[in-house]
Amino acid sequence: MRARRPLPALLGALCLGACSTASSYEAGDAAFRAGNYQGAWTIYQAAGDPDDPDLAVRLERTRWFLIEEALREQISAGEGERALALIERLAPEAPADRTRELAELQARAQQRIGARHVVVGLALLEEDQPLEALRELTLAVAWNPEDPVAAEALAKLSGRLQREEHMGEVLYFEGMDHLRTGFDLRARASFHHAAGMLGEDSRAHDRWEGLTQDMAAASRGEARAFLKAGLLGAAFLALRTAERLQPEHPETAELVQALDAKVRSESALAGADLAIRGGKTEVAAEYLEAVKSLGVETHLRAAASLEERNLQLKLEQEYKFARAYELDEQILHAARVYRALLEQAGGFGWNDAELRLSQLERRAAQAEQAFARALAAEAAGDAAAYRAALEETVRFASDYEDALARLAAARADGR
Numbered sequence: 001m002r003a004r005r006p007l008p009a010l011l012g013a014l015c016l017g018a019c020s021t022a023s024s025y026e027a028g029d030a031a032f033r034a035g036n037y038q039g040a041w042t043i044y045q046a047a048g049d050p051d052d053p054d055l056a057v058r059l060e061r062t063r064w065f066l067i068e069e070a071l072r073e074q075i076s077a078g079e080g081e082r083a084l085a086l087i088e089r090l091a092p093e094a095p096a097d098r099t100r101e102l103a104e105l106q107a108r109a110q111q112r113i114g115a116r117h118v119v120v121g122l123a124l125l126e127e128d129q130p131l132e133a134l135r136e137l138t139l140a141v142a143w144n145p146e147d148p149v150a151a152e153a154l155a156k157l158s159g160r161l162q163r164e165e166h167m168g169e170v171l172y173f174e175g176m177d178h179l180r181t182g183f184d185l186r187a188r189a190s191f192h193h194a195a196g197m198l199g200e201d202s203r204a205h206d207r208w209e210g211l212t213q214d215m216a217a218a219s220r221g222e223a224r225a226f227l228k229a230g231l232l233g234a235a236f237l238a239l240r241t242a243e244r245l246q247p248e249h250p251e252t253a254e255l256v257q258a259l260d261a262k263v264r265s266e267s268a269l270a271g272a273d274l275a276i277r278g279g280k281t282e283v284a285a286e287y288l289e290a291v292k293s294l295g296v297e298t299h300l301r302a303a304a305s306l307e308e309r310n311l312q313l314k315l316e317q318e319y320k321f322a323r324a325y326e327l328d329e330q331i332l333h334a335a336r337v338y339r340a341l342l343e344q345a346g347g348f349g350w351n352d353a354e355l356r357l358s359q360l361e362r363r364a365a366q367a368e369q370a371f372a373r374a375l376a377a378e379a380a381g382d383a384a385a386y387r388a389a390l391e392e393t394v395r396f397a398s399d400y401e402d403a404l405a406r407l408a409a410a411r412a413d414g415r
Contacts, residue, residue, distance in 0.1 A: 025043075025044065025047065025054070025055070025058060027043050027047070028040045028043035028044045028047065028058065028062075029058075031043060032058075032061075032062060032065075037062055037065045037066045037069060038066065040058075040062050041059070041062045041063070041066060044058050044059055044062065045059070060095075061095070064094070064095060064098050067086075067090065068098070068101060068102070068105065071083050071086065071087065071105050071109075072105065074086075074109075075105065075108055075109045075112055078112065078116070080109035080110070080112045080113040080116075081109075081113065083105070083109045084106060084109050084110070084113075087102055087105060087106050087109070090102075110143045110144055111143070111144045111147070113143045113144075114139075114140045114141070114142075114143035114144030114147050114150060115140070115144070115147070117136045117137070117139040117140035117143065117150070118136075118137065118140040118147060118149055118150045118153070120136045121133045121134075121135075121136030121137040121140060121150070121153065122153060124136060125153070125157065130157060130160065133157060134154075134157055134158070137150055137153050137154040137157060138154060140154075141154055174190045176207075187207075187211060188208060188211045188212060188215065192208050194208075195208050212245050212246065213245075213246060215241075215245050216241075216242045216245035216246035216249065216252075217242075219238045219239070219241040219242035219245065220238070220239070220242045220249075220251055220252055220255060222234075222235075222238040223235045223238035223239045223242065223255050223259070224255060226238060227255070227258060227259060227262065230262075230298065232259065232262055232263055232266070235255075235259050236259060239252060239255055239256055239259060242255075243256075261294045261295070261296055262296050262298075262299075264290070264294060265290075265291050265294040265296040265299045266299065268287045268288070268290040268291045268294070269287070269291055269299055269302055269303065269306065271283075271284075271287040272284045272287035272288050272291070272303070272306050272310070273306060275287060275310075276306060276309050276310050276313055279313065279317070281310050281313055281314040281317065284306070284310045285310060288303050288306060288307050288310065291303040311344065314344070315341055315344060315345060315350050318337055318340065318341045318344075319341060319350070319351060319353060321337050322334045322337035322338045322341065322353070322356070325337060325399075326356065326360065328398070329394075329395075329397065329398040329399075330397075330398055330399040331360050331363050331364055331367065331396065331397035331398070331399065331400070332364055332397055332399045332400060333399055334356075334360055335357055335360040335361060335364060338353050338356060338357040338360065339357065341353050342354060342357065363396045363397055364396070364397055364400070366396045367393050367396035367397035367400040367403070368400070370389050370390075370392040370393040370396060371389070371390075371393040371400055371401055371403055373385070373389040373392075374386055374389030374390045374392075374393060374403070374406070377389055383410070386410065387407070387410045387411070390403055390406050390407040390410060391407060393407075394407055
């Protein structure tokens with residue numbers, strides 16, 4: 001099979017005149033008779049005289065045979081439309097004895113185009129896309145009215161669509177009856193089935209689409225009311241209906257976010273309550289912080305109440321720690337916890353913490369004075385005074401500086 005030549009380049013080459021004189025055209029004629037039109041064209045150009053009328057006739061005839069060969073290649077390659085456009089342009093110039101061949105090429109191109117539309121149409125039928133298949137099969141018959149496969153498939157499909165159109169009209173009026181009696185769901189189902197038979201440009205489709213939008217809007221309204229009432233399960237079901245009816249609607253997405261925030265906020269409130277009941281104030285504080293960050297207005301008051309409960313529990317726990325330090329004579333530790341407790345209380349005081357802190361601060365001052373005397377006695381080398389001052393320091397505050405360790409060392413040394 002000869003290599004295919006681009007048609008524009010080929011036609012450009014065919015427009016060139018002969019460039020040399022030849023005494024004989026036998027080699028070119030032989031190539032022509034053998035069907036080697038490109039070889040004949042080349043030989044004629046190389047061997048002939050541009051002014052020789054015999055050469056002009058040979059070149060012109062060879063040119064037409066080359067054109068026909070190029071057209072056949074285009075048709076075989078599935079470029080029937082391009083081939084037909086070229087045939088239409090060249091037909092007025094065709095030699096009388098080539099018009100029949102040109103007409104056959106035209107018919108062949110039309111058949112190829114028609115066959116292509118048949119294949120696409122039948123595939124669309126398999127995919128249950130009847131309207132698209134109807135378009136393709138109609139084109140197939142228009143290109144090639146003699147194609148029996150296209151004609152039969154088109155006739156069957158047209159009959160089916162006529163039956164479906166009738167059924168679609170029946171379903172449409174059924175939907176209107178449902179709509180009048182207030183059965184919107186049934187009406188929507190009828191309109192949906194009717195639209196599938198009558199197409200997207202039908203009244204049934206418009207009714208179905210309008211009813212779908214109205215029902216989705218109603219579901220969003222219900223979800224909004226349920227959210228306000230705190231009925232989260234009902235709100236979820238309403239939003240799921242709205243999303244099914246009208247996917248990716250921005251208002252539905254906004255309500256879904258609000259529902260998600262409420263669910264998570266409610267969960268955090270429950271977690272905070274359980275943590276407070278279990279005495280886990282730090283865990284409760286994390287839950288309450290999550291509630292505040294979600295910003296669900298109806299939960300903020302409950303969160304404030306839980307926060308106050310959590311604070312009171314934390315103050316109680318710290319008060320117990322402070323009392324334990326106090327009973328263990330760890331006066332400085334106890335004072336530090338009382339100060340932190342009063343600071344968290346916000347200046348309102350708590351139980352007898354202020355009174356106890358005042359007493360502890362006096363003892364801490366006395367411990368400071370006694371410890372200073374101990375250091376002075378140590379520097380003076382007075383072991384008895386040193387030990388006595390340390391004992392006084394520890395009696396006032398066992399956790400003052402390193403007084404307890406110093407006293408243990410002094411007793412060990414027998415000082």
